[in-house]
Amino acid sequence: MQPIVMPPNIIDHFYLGGERIAELRGVDMPSPRRPEEWLAATNFRAGEPDVGPSRTESGVLLRDLIADDPIAWLGTADGPTGDNGILVKLLDPGQRLPVHVHPDRAFATSHLNCPYGKTEAWFVLATSGDEPSVWLGFSQDVDPDELSARVEAQDSEWMLARMNRIQVKPGDGILVPAGSAHAIGEGVFVAEVQEPSDFSILLEWSITTATRDESHLDLGMPLALSATNHHATTAEDLAVLVMHTDPASTDGAPQRLLPAGADPFFRLDLLAPAPGAGPALPAGFAVGVVFAGHGEIRSDSGDPVEVERGQVFAIPAAYGDWSVTGEVQFLACRPGAGWPESLSAVVP
Template sequence: MTATPQLLQPNLVHHFYAGGARIAALRGLPPVERCPEEWVGATVSRADSPTVGLARTTDGALVRDLVEADPEGWVGAASDGAATLPGDTGILLKLLDAGQRLPVHVHPDRDFAARHLDCPYGKTEAWFVLDASGDAAVYLGWSTDVDPDELAERRDAQDGDWMLSRLNRIPVRPGDGFLVPAGTPHAIGEGVFVAEVQEPTDFSILLEWSITTSTREESHLGLGFDRAMEAVSITALDADDLARLTVHHDLADRAATPVPLLPEAGDPFFRLHLLSPDHGDAPQVPEGFAALVVLSGTGVLEGTTAVPVGGGQSWVVPAAFGPWRLVGDARVLVARPGERWRGSPVGRIVG
């Protein structure tokens, strides 16, 4: 049974949009043009490739293959009896450094994915802002209800300005956390560097494909827009909704316990915590799969064994490592699957 955390190779993903310098700087790598994402510990690939995005350990093993060969050791016993996908860990963690604005797009929820995409997961996601430059902002949900016929017309006309003008534009700063429920139109603005944790799929419905390398026919998940638009909310998010979807944490703070970085409404899907020991205290993490990014400093993961870690590294931690704690002065992001990640129903987050 796997019992030791595994150090990961860099796993930069080439994309249509600019960015990636801040990922390269964190990882101690030379900048690579248009590699604005790193998929940390990923056991799922990008939608257009069976291999792009899959993470490897430093000895060359695919994390997906390790998990598939020893699912109990990596993710624990399936106590609820629900079936999972081969190599499934319940989450996907990314670093995303937007050198330009991303398109307006939407992800389907679990119900839509089960009915139309033969998958138990949709793509609820969340962002934690690590850095932001210039007039950085994100766009999250409609600011007013939209008419579905007009939305379809504006989509076909590729009227991105109309879409942006009707989305909630939210200026960002480091330490901001946002939950993005499936079905919610959204975009990330230029200059925003985030850790993104999400359900483990690459399902996207592009409402604004003209600023990407995709075509119209590559923008509706192969379902046709009449069907795909059923996954798209046309209802506004009001101030109370946005308040439930946003939090803030000062990255400079240190704490004796893991600090939750995302709104509680995301807990059924995934968890993201900061470990930043305070005066010798050692934050402890429960047993289970985790993907880690060491933001700075050095430390030791103490579980069934002691594993040294350092700034710029990324790791995957198996369930068989048991409950573990971080000792030292390192600051570590820890992503874990949600409370009901093995496919149990999840209700609406807003609305």
């Protein structure tokens, strides 16, 4: 069973952006609000089941292929039907994203009938502007009642002033724990890996086309806001949430791009081979993104597959242990360690 090329799956959204996605993927930009692409996705946007799931070049939904043969695609039949265990996106904001929060697994299990929360992480591919930045967590404890009042007032200045602003550059990997208030700044082009859900609670909707009624997952704002971590994310906390890898580096072995705290939720590695053979990634489902160069995916269990910049691949477990060769920079995105058995560990 071979890796398959995934056609573009670019999503219209409530914020501006998308030009660098269009350039990378070789497609037109028919709207100024196409800032996201969902890559080899098996889940859908909250409340919109037709938006998000990826189709193959033949038009078949990837989730249907996985549901029909989970052992070949995933190496296990123990996960939710048709679920690949990860959501990978390209995000190219042409404006600052709104301040928002994602629920953790316990909250999602209790209130959203889903075993997944939405812990996520960003790997910065490119930046533009004078001070490209992201915001992650509150820099001081925030009173829940005051936060609720500031959300109702849409007091963006108050929220941002109490958050950790981090200037970023290509190669930065940032883990965003569920519950942490966060935002991505204009011009920060990232590959995002996350739990496969689309649960976003908007603390700030006024800078987008969204409304208050679309901001609380139909839970009511008081309950939705209870998913927020109101405690400070300290400098010590940030030190274990942020790391840097030279995106132009080469190595025979896969290079970790995210802090170790990401491992239970997802894994992200850079495959940029130095001359000579290196260890392969083990068999299992993966999403591959070629963001520079050209080369081949190779496995002892299948034929080599040529790759070039801008392509996205769904790589099945049945392809076996695999590696890449050539002058290429290849992102390998995989479900978390222990998935899907780890889902049963959630206690609401």
